[in-house]
Amino acid sequence: AIDVDMVLEGTAYKYVPAAITAKAGDVIKFHNKSGGPHNVAFDAGKVPAGSEAAIDGALGANKMGPLTGALVIEQDAIITLNTAGFPAGKYAFHCTPHMALGMHAELTVN
Numbered sequence: 001a002i003d004v005d006m007v008l009e010g011t012a013y014k015y016v017p018a019a020i021t022a023k024a025g026d027v028i029k030f031h032n033k034s035g036g037p038h039n040v041a042f043d044a045g046k047v048p049a050g051s052e053a054a055i056d057g058a059l060g061a062n063k064m065g066p067l068t069g070a071l072v073i074e075q076d077a078i079i080t081l082n083t084a085g086f087p088a089g090k091y092a093f094h095c096t097p098h099m100a101l102g103m104h105a106e107l108t109v110n
Contacts, residue, residue: 001026007033042091
């Protein structure tokens with residue numbers, strides 16, 4: 001699995017690392033370390049063509065909206081994302097509660 005921390009460091013909300021590289025089928029675990037609540041929300045229009053179904057399947061029943069993932073509130077809670085079925089390409093994503101504060105990142109699937 002690939003581990004990504006969702007953190008508040010000083011006044012900066014961020015994913016660590018903010019640039020993630022994975023292969024289709026890899027599992028990414030997003031850990032709520034500080035500054036929550038957090039989520040992983042893919043940016044509609046900033047994902048490879050034809051990837052919407054794979055993203056919807058990966059986010060499952062915990063979606064909050066189109067291409068938007070579950071909100072984790074509890075300390076150390078984990079969002080698990082399986083990239084099976086993701087077409088190769090770059091996927092921009094953000095944390096909805098902290099989007100205006102710059103909590104953005106990018107997943108590259110090879």
